[in-house]
Amino acid sequence: MNMRTWPPAPERTCLLSIVLPLFNEEAVLPMLHQRLLAAVADVAGAVEIVYVDDGSSDGSPEILKRLRAGCSMVSVLRFSRNFGKEQAITAGLQIARGAAVIVMDSDLQHPPEMIPAMLQAWRDGADVVNMRRRSRADESWLKRQAARGFYRAINRLSDMPIPEDVGDFRLFSRRAVDALNQLQERNRFMKGLFAWIGYRQVTLDFDCGERAAGYSKWRFRQLWQFAIEGITAFSVAPLKVATKVGLTCALLSFALGLSFFVRALAFGDPVPGFPTLIVVVLMLGGLQMLAIGVLGEYIGRLSLESKRRPLFLIESYEPATAYVPLLQPVSER
Template sequence: MPSRQTLTIVIAAFNEEASLPEMHRRLRAVLDGLDADTSVLYVDDGSRDGTWQVLQSLASDDPRVQLLRLARNFGKELALTAGLDHVDADAALVIDADGQDPPELIPQFVARWREGFDVVYGTRTQRDGESWLKRFTAAAFYRVMSRLSHTPIPPDTGDFRLMSRPVLDALRQLRERQRFMKGLFTWVGFRQVSLPYQRAPRLAGGSKFNYWRLWNLALEGITSFSTVPLRLATYVGLLTALGAFGWGLWIVARTVLWGDPVEGWPSLMTVVLFLGGIQLVALGIVGEYLGRLYLEVKQRPLYLVSEAKLPR
């Protein structure tokens, strides 16, 4: 690989006006010392604070800054998709706007890329500034995904990663609406390598991902890359049906042999409610997959751009 390549840093921002100035100051210092032609593409994901004004100010001070403003809040996964779709460079590096992923590690990512790796992803060895519950649920999610999905998703790995041009071209072919980017980054394959690092606390503000949004993201990941829940619902339904059939045979045999006074209201209600609950759970799992099919067949655009400042 030639010593000098082009690299674009992609940053999706939603209500990050407080952290962006310091984040860009650190990023600018790193890029100034990097042996590559660099640019920074900020994607404003429909922010409701002064994020867009801050980004415009950064662009006026730094000619390397490019801007995309989405028409509304489409979510981080689609904001990243919009940014990666507009990258015209030899490689792109995705990093969060809150400063938890240290931009000072970018030279190490570039070094591994120049060794021949197509994807260099950051693996968190420590997650400072996060509660024990969030660390526990994140670790549990990655472990569950590794068992349910045929696509091996690296544990404790977020969106902080560098991708080469072939990987970006491959990602552009994946236009599914319900997107779990961590899975898509892995699914495309190519030569991938981990870069361990310690994640820092946020520069300012709080996380936009509350536990409800994290739960929905987990559902996206599981239903996008695994059909195990559907198979599990089938097995649970089959075992429940066999159990109910056996219980019915026992009731018939007991009645024939010993008779049966009119009793059993509690046991009857218990069985009915149990079977009804199993059926509703199975229907809910099927509904999750059916809802995703419904969104896919409408073929709406993944995102809409309202304003842009890009190189001509």
């Protein structure tokens, strides 16, 4: 598909769009689709299910073709390669045509059975419905502590509070989706962008299900990079910290040097030498390298932004064929 014509011009609208980014989920897709159909069976309005295939290398593309052939409300978007979950969510939001749009994972840890409650909160006036996990008991101790530390750090450093234990499982009104689609930065940290747009937000609690099949694609190294991405995307506090640490070290060094000078001049006290000198040099060198590294993170992201590369490339896009326009337009809040 020509990226100059992306996203495609909207031709039809529906009540609800469900956006599901996925990568190598062949084992869970049939079960996921059945539970989605059961969850939206009583929705009073047309629905589309948007599967965004983030360059899967297993049998997911073939399964998606079969699902679309057997269900007219299915749209399938496939990337030319794996670009990442944040880009897949971005693409799904750009093609979603619903008056309300739900984003959820494809591993069934986000239960489709919560969709009616999310729709009700939207009908009650919410523009963003955040879904918060009641418990992380299913995760390892290390992962729980890492998640807690990440949210604590980013909320301390960022001017934009990000709700804790709220992932990508959310509902957005049409005006919230339109606002998100205006944000064109290349370094995508969707949790931050979801919070940044504001509007009226409510939070519902849910019990996170077990992964139905397959395995998590997130490794500790990827989670670490994700955390760095989030902090640098929504806060310049690390740069300020580096400046403050550098200023503090400079003042301490000046005071220490003055102390040594006075002691040597007034009392003839020799300056103790080699071990102290080495420790100070190594400490200051380490702080300098840390500051340079922090600066490099921001410069690297500025470099990526300046190149203005597309967020993703599309291999194919097959829209739903039978979701119909609403009989009565839904007002946009």
